[in-house]
Amino acid sequence: MSPFDPHWDAPTPLCDAVSAAVLVAIDPSLGGIVVRGWASPARATFVERLAGLHNDAPPRKIPLNIADDRLLGGLDLAATLQAGRPIQRAGILAEAQGSLALLAMAERLSPATAARLAIALDSGGVVFIALDEGIGPDEAPPTALLDRLAFTVHDLPDGAAIWPPASVVARARAALGGVSCPPEIIAQLCAASVALGVSTMRAEIFTCRAARAAAALRGASVVAEADAELAARLILAPRATQRPEPAPEAPPEPQTPPEAGPETQAQKLDDRLDDAHSVALPDHLLAALAGHAGPRRMARGGGSAGATHSLQRGRPIAARRGPLAGQARLSVLDTLRAAAPWQRLRGNPPGSGRIAVRAEDFHIKRFREQPRRLAIFTVDASGSSALNRLAEAKGAILRLLADCYVQRDEVALIAFRGDGAQVLLPPTHALARVRRALAALPGGGPTPLSQGIHAALTLALAARRTGRRPLLVLLTDGGANIGQNGKPGRATAGADALAAAQACAVADLPSLVVDIAPRRQPFVAELAARMRGRYLALPVADSARLSRAVQAQDYGASHGRAAR
Amino acid sequence: MRPVFPFTALVGQDEMRDALVLAAVEPRLSGVLIFGDRGTGKSTAVRALAALLPDMEAIAGCAYGCDPAEPAALCPACTANTRRAAVRVPVPVVDLPLGATEDRVVGALNLERALADGAKIFEPGLLARAHRGFLYIDEVNLLEDHIVDLLLDVAASGENVVEREGISLRHPARFVLIGSGNAEEGELRPQLLDRFGLCVEVQTPGDIPTRVEVVRRRDAFDRDAAAFCAAYAPAQAALRERILHARARLAQIQVGDDILSAAAELCLALGTDGLRGELTLLRAARAWAAFSDENEVSLAHLRRMSAPALRHRLRRDPLDDSLAGTRVARAVAEVLAA
Numbered sequence: 001m002s003p004f005d006p007h008w009d010a011p012t013p014l015c016d017a018v019s020a021a022v023l024v025a026i027d028p029s030l031g032g033i034v035v036r037g038w039a040s041p042a043r044a045t046f047v048e049r050l051a052g053l054h055n056d057a058p059p060r061k062i063p064l065n066i067a068d069d070r071l072l073g074g075l076d077l078a079a080t081l082q083a084g085r086p087i088q089r090a091g092i093l094a095e096a097q098g099s100l101a102l103l104a105m106a107e108r109l110s111p112a113t114a115a116r117l118a119i120a121l122d123s124g125g126v127v128f129i130a131l132d133e134g135i136g137p138d139e140a141p142p143t144a145l146l147d148r149l150a151f152t153v154h155d156l157p158d159g160a161a162i163w164p165p166a167s168v169v170a171r172a173r174a175a176l177g178g179v180s181c182p183p184e185i186i187a188q189l190c191a192a193s194v195a196l197g198v199s200t201m202r203a204e205i206f207t208c209r210a211a212r213a214a215a216a217l218r219g220a221s222v223v224a225e226a227d228a229e230l231a232a233r234l235i236l237a238p239r240a241t242q243r244p245e246p247a248p249e250a251p252p253e254p255q256t257p258p259e260a261g262p263e264t265q266a267q268k269l270d271d272r273l274d275d276a277h278s279v280a281l282p283d284h285l286l287a288a289l290a291g292h293a294g295p296r297r298m299a300r301g302g303g304s305a306g307a308t309h310s311l312q313r314g315r316p317i318a319a320r321r322g323p324l325a326g327q328a329r330l331s332v333l334d335t336l337r338a339a340a341p342w343q344r345l346r347g348n349p350p351g352s353g354r355i356a357v358r359a360e361d362f363h364i365k366r367f368r369e370q371p372r373r374l375a376i377f378t379v380d381a382s383g384s385s386a387l388n389r390l391a392e393a394k395g396a397i398l399r400l401l402a403d404c405y406v407q408r409d410e411v412a413l414i415a416f417r418g419d420g421a422q423v424l425l426p427p428t429h430a431l432a433r434v435r436r437a438l439a440a441l442p443g444g445g446p447t448p449l450s451q452g453i454h455a456a457l458t459l460a461l462a463a464r465r466t467g468r469r470p471l472l473v474l475l476t477d478g479g480a481n482i483g484q485n486g487k488p489g490r491a492t493a494g495a496d497a498l499a500a501a502q503a504c505a506v507a508d509l510p511s512l513v514v515d516i517a518p519r520r521q522p523f524v525a526e527l528a529a530r531m532r533g534r535y536l537a538l539p540v541a542d543s544a545r546l547s548r549a550v551q552a553q554d555y556g557a558s559h560g561r562a563a564r
Numbered sequence: 565m566r567p568v569f570p571f572t573a574l575v576g577q578d579e580m581r582d583a584l585v586l587a588a589v590e591p592r593l594s595g596v597l598i599f600g601d602r603g604t605g606k607s608t609a610v611r612a613l614a615a616l617l618p619d620m621e622a623i624a625g626c627a628y629g630c631d632p633a634e635p636a637a638l639c640p641a642c643t644a645n646t647r648r649a650a651v652r653v654p655v656p657v658v659d660l661p662l663g664a665t666e667d668r669v670v671g672a673l674n675l676e677r678a679l680a681d682g683a684k685i686f687e688p689g690l691l692a693r694a695h696r697g698f699l700y701i702d703e704v705n706l707l708e709d710h711i712v713d714l715l716l717d718v719a720a721s722g723e724n725v726v727e728r729e730g731i732s733l734r735h736p737a738r739f740v741l742i743g744s745g746n747a748e749e750g751e752l753r754p755q756l757l758d759r760f761g762l763c764v765e766v767q768t769p770g771d772i773p774t775r776v777e778v779v780r781r782r783d784a785f786d787r788d789a790a791a792f793c794a795a796y797a798p799a800q801a802a803l804r805e806r807i808l809h810a811r812a813r814l815a816q817i818q819v820g821d822d823i824l825s826a827a828a829e830l831c832l833a834l835g836t837d838g839l840r841g842e843l844t845l846l847r848a849a850r851a852w853a854a855f856s857d858e859n860e861v862s863l864a865h866l867r868r869m870s871a872p873a874l875r876h877r878l879r880r881d882p883l884d885d886s887l888a889g890t891r892v893a894r895a896v897a898e899v900l901a902a
Contacts, residue, residue, distance in 0.1 A: 029786065068665070111706055112663020118702070119659055122607060144703065147602045181783055183776070190775040199768050200603025204775060205782045212783075332673050333730050429705075 015161050017046065019214075020151035020234055022164055024127055025053035026172045026213040030150040030206055031121050032128035034106065034141065039133070042156040047129060051100055053169050059100035059129065060092055064108055071116060093117075097125045106141040107134035114142035121148040150206040152238050164217070172216040179212045181223040192232055197242035207231045319363040334363035373409040374427050374468045377434075378456040380476035380516070381417040382447035390443040393475045393516045397438060410468065412459055413437055416452030418445035419486055423455060427463060446488060449480035450496035453504065460509050471510045472533070477517035478524035494523065501530035512536060567789040571612035572799040574605060575777045576769050582852075583762045583872050584613045585803075587698075587740050589810045590851035593761035593844065594719065595741035597704070597752075597876065600766030605778075606744040610700050614657035618804055620696060624649040627688045628695045628735050629656065639735045656697030658690050658739075662706055669711060670718075670726055686731050691724045694739040704743030705752045712756055715741070719759050758837070761844045763876035810854040817850045818860045826866060826900055833895045836877040845873040863900055870896050 014022065024030045033050075037043060051059050062071070073091035092101070093116075103109065103117075109130075120126055128149060134140050146152075186208060193204050210231035215223045319331035321338070339361040346356040377397050381390060397413075411434050413425040424437045453474065460470035480493035484500070504511055511533030515524040520537045528535035574581060583596045598606045622629040623642050630642045632650045642648060660669065671689030690699070699715075701707060707715075718724050724737040741760060745752070757763070769775050785792045824846070831841045846861075848869040853861045871892045878891060 068668075110663065111703070112661070115662035115703065119661060122611075143602065177787055180787070183780065186779050186783070187772065187776050190772050190779060194770065194772055194775065199601050201605065201768055201775065201778055202603035204779045208779050208783050209786060329667075 014164070015155075015157045016234060017153040017155060017157050018049075018161055018163055019230060020153055021046070021050045022053065022169060022217060023210045023213040023231075023234075024151065025050070025169050026216055027176055027209050028127045029124055030127075030209055030213070032130065032149040032151075034130045034132050034146065034149050034152040035156070036132045036134070036152060036154050037156065039131075040156070042158060043131070045159060046153075046156050047102065047131075049163050050129065053163075053166055054100050054127065057099040059102040060096040061102045061104060062092055064105055064110075064113075066092070066113065068116075071113070093120045093126060099126070101126050101128050103128060103130040103141075106130035106132045106145070107139050109141055109145065111142045111144065114145045118144045118148055121145075147200055147202055150210060150235055168217070172213070172219075175219070175221075176213060176216045178221055179215045179223065180221065181208055181212055181215075185211065185223055185225065185228045189228055189232060189236075193236055196236055196240035198236055198239045199241065200239070203235055203239050207235045210235055319365050321360075322362065322364045323359070324362050324364060328364040331363045331365045335361050338363060372468045374412060374460075374463045374470045375409055376412045376414065376456050376459055376463075376470055376472050378414045378416070378421075378452050378472065378474045378476075379441070380447060380449070380452065380474075381415045381441055381443045381445075382479065383417075383444045384447060384477055384479040390516075393514070394438050394441070396475070396514065397473075398435065412463075414452060414455050414459065415441055416448050416455070417443065418448070419482065420448055421452040421455035423459060427459075427468070446482045447476075447479050447493070448482035448486070449476060449478070449493065450484045450500040451482070451486075452476075453497060453500035454484070457500070457504055457507060457509065460504075461507060471512070472504065472531075473512045473514065474527075474531075474533075475514045475516050476524060476527075478515065478521040478527065479517075480523075497527060498530050501527050505530060505532040567793050568615040569608055569612050569782075569785055570793055570796040570800055571609070571616040572803055573781050573785070573792070573796050574609055574612065575781060576774050577605060577609070577766050579764045579872060580606070580609055580766050583764045584609060584742075585807060585855065586762065586848060586851045587742070588613065588617055588807050589855055590814060590847055591738070591740050593740070593847055593851065595743070595760040595762070597757070597760035597763040598742070598744040598766060599763065600744075600746065601768045602746060604766045604768055606766065607700075607702060610698070610742055610744070611657065614655060614698065616800060616804055616807075617655040618808060619652040619654050621650045622653045622696075624651045628692050628737075629653060629697075630736070631696060637736050637738075640733065656693055656695075658694040658697065658699050660690055660699055660701045660707075660711075662703055663708070664690065664711065666710065666714065669714060670724055670728075672728070673731060684730060686726065686733055688735070689724075691718055691737040691739070692735060695735075695737050697739055699739045699741050701741070701743045703745050704756075705745040709753075712753060716755055716759060757876045758840060760876065762848060762872040764872050765875075806855065809857070810851065813857075814851065814854045816859070817853050819846060819850060820860065823849070823861050823863070823866060826863060830866075830870060830895060830899045831874070833899050834874060834878055834892065836874060841874055841877045845869060848873045867896055867900050870900075 020033055024033055035043060035046065047059065051057065069089075069091070071091050071093055073089060073094055079087040079089070109117075117128065121128065128145075130141055130145065130149060132141055140146065189207050189211070190204055193207070198204070207228075208231075211223045211227040214227035214230050215221070218224075218227070220227075319334040322328060324330055335357060336355060339355055339357045342358075342361075343356060346358070379390075379393055379397070410427045410429055411425070411431060412423065412427045413434055414421055414423050416422070424441065425434055428434070456472050456474065460472060463470045480497045481490050482488055483492040484496040485492075509531075511528070511531045513524060513528035513531065513533050513535050515521055515535065515537040517524065524537075525535050571581070580598055583598075587593050587596050598609075600606065620629075621632055623632050623638075623645070626639060626642050628639045628642075630638045632648055667689065669690050671692055672687055674683075674685040674687035718737050719739075719741055722736060722738040723734050725734045726732070743752075743760060769778070781792075827842050827845050827849075831845070834841075836842075845866065849861045849865040852865045852869055853859075856865070858865075875892050
């Protein structure tokens with residue numbers, strides 16, 4: 001290729017990840033890229049090449065625990081004290097204007113930080129690369145962020161991948177304003193988006209922008225069908241919540257001549273989208289579609305309510321002497337008060353109007369946070385249980401939910417039946433969703449009790465890591481007949497279940513075991529004893545009694561420092 | 565400064581747009597809550613509203629933007645100030661991000677002054693900046709409880725009382741609360757729900773022509789924002805004029821006894837808690853009548869405003885996910901049919 005070429009022809013089509021990177025470089029208003037996958041040389045190379053397209057400034061890294069004053073700018077306390085006059089410092093977002101910002105471990109990002117980044121994204125100027133190392137669909141960056149970044153990249157290119165030269169990208173960027181998107185292509189994109197059940201209008205706007213950027217890269221001034229296909233494959237397909245109808249109606253056309261080209265064109269675009277869609281969709285999505293649930297990723301509850309004592313937010317409690325490190329914030333008044341008696345000793349003449357403050361005077365603010373509580377309902381939905389009292393168990397849960405609403409607890413729902421346990425609902429405040437999930441829960445199949453307990457334990461431990469106080473409510477009739485390894489067999493299944501219960505006790509997880517068999521089951525009582533939890537037989541349908549039992553159960557009395 | 569997408573160029577979402585306009589006409593409606601899917605133009609609409617509103621008069625140099633026309637509601641500094649010069653400033657629209665600290669929201673000791681010369685000066689927070697304007701909270705349902713408590717108190721009393729870090733002061737903080745969120749991601753406390761005058765539900769448009777129009781306009785805006793805004797300037801000016809006109813006429817709108825009793829009957833049929841439902845419904849209907857350039861509130865106005873004014877006030881079962889809007893519509897059909 002000579003530098004005088006009006007446009008650049010890739011020897012082979014670019015791979016998707018490279019295309020995404022190039023399109024963002026051409027049009028920064030696409031927001032950025034989520035790179036899903038663990039740290040690897042391929043990822044490092046990808047980020048490096050991406051930075052190369054953005055005037056080679058190294059990306060600014062935004063750490064997970066960044067404090068507000070570093071993110072948005074503010075007073076530099078240490079420098080201020082040293083210099084004796086206020087010294088302001090610009091925030092990272094301001095410093096990164098016009099270049100790249102790198103979010104490491106984006107799946108652990110707190111919704112609060114994500115909200116600030118979302119505001120920055122809305123006002124534009126910074127391109128974000130979110131490195132998402134999450135496992136499974138539930139561990140993902142906050143939705144506020146995901147929704148505002150156009151691309152998600154799973155498969156990274158290897159070293160041999162072809163990247164267009166930066167000069168070509170720069171030229172495309174300059175030409176972008178002159179590229180137009182024909183109305184019929186916009187209509188096709190919107191039709192495809194509706195067919196795929198994409199619920200956010202941002203996706204369509206992004207697709208349109210990306211298509212224009214793709215046209216600019218080719219050196220064209222009008223968006224062609226190929227550009228739109230590329231954009232739709234990269235942006236719409238990963239956001240799909242449903243498969244398009246097998247025989248889609250012809251999308252509405254402005255003019256419909258019977259044998260005309262546009263109609264066949266439109267159909268072609270739709271067909272191709274379907275293909276790309278089945279390839280690009282991750283497995284869990286298709287599985288979730290069967291249950292009629294979209295790939296909605298749960299927002300983590302507001303704020304990263306951490307330990308009972310926080311240095312950042314909550315209700316203020318007395319300040320204490322301490323180093324001004326990390327996220328601690330200076331309590332000025334207490335600091336000055338601590339410094340005051342020492343002024344003469346420090347050689348500060350009275351009436352100088354200045355106060356000599358030293359590091360040992362520093363007092364930091366402390367706050368108390370109310371930890372969030374999380375009730376994990378684990379329901380035995382096996383055949384035996386269905387025969388017995390699954391309906392009553394459901395009623396009991398509904399009853400408990402109403403109390404959780406009053407207490408503003410979070411709720412998660414796990415069901416086990418057949419060959420495994422399934423998290424029907426990750427922790428949520430939206431109780432209406434729990435109700436819907438419960439109503440749709442069928443009963444039947446054998447009882448993998450130990451797997452159910454393990455699933456609940458995993459969820460509880462994850463919740464504890466984010467500062468919540470979990471409580472396990474297990475509803476079972478105790479008829480375990482599938483072991484931890486997924487093989488049938490009553491003896492091993494029972495032993496595995498008891499071992500799982502033991503693990504809960506070791507993890508110090510407060511628990512309540514509800515026996516939903518028609519008659520008291522000694523095995524369920526033993527299970528409760530192994531969990532060091534409470535046993536409750538449900539001899540007659542009485543969900544009010546169960547509800548009272550949960551209320552009486554002290555969430556984490558044995559865990560957490562400041563139980564109410 | 566980046567150009568803002570013009571309010572009049574928004575496509576569809578009529579209920580949300582009307583509610584925002586009414587909040588601008590009648591600030592005493594005290595807020596709009598927008599519930600709906602992501603990417604339905606909630607944030608865009610709120611930011612566009614700010615750009616639409618005409619500048620307001622404020623006392624020069626006042627941190628709270630006190631209104632010179634209202635001597636009764638001045639901040640302490642302005643009360644002490646005898647020569648009050650007025651300047652024109654844009655109506656503030658303040659973002660309250662999730663996870664904002666209490667210091668940022670209510671204000672705190674000014675660190676610079678405290679460290680530099682040991683002075684005890686109050687640094688106003690977001691509430692002070694939002695005075696006489698709008699306070700916008702995206703994802704309001706994920707807001708931490710202690711910030712919600714604080715907002716409830718200030719929104720109810722119209723003033724911010726600061727008692728912390730050796731500072732003791734109060735300043736006016738009257739603002740229109742605008743919240744947006746996705747109901748699927750969390751519930752809102754009933755106390756906070758009640759604080760919002762109007763509640764609207766937005767959905768991603770399901771029909772292709774509307775979606776095409778959204779993308780087409782956004783595309784035109786992306787390509788040449790200045791030209792796009794210029795094309796909408798006449799419509800923007802007309803709407804601004806209409807809002808000002810409605811504001812001026814608001815006090816003259818008549819409300820007949822039949823309307824009052826119809827509103828009371830409707831609230832009774834729906835079993836709304838307290839009287840705020842009726843008050844808000846009447847205020848909204850009156851503002852709507854003023855905006856529609858009529859002299860009297862009619863049943864049609866009442867009917868139109870009943871869903872946004874009442875749907876979030878129904879005493880509800882937290883587990884009942886049937887749309888509150890349908891319950892209101894049913895009651896409206898029964899009570900206001902005659």
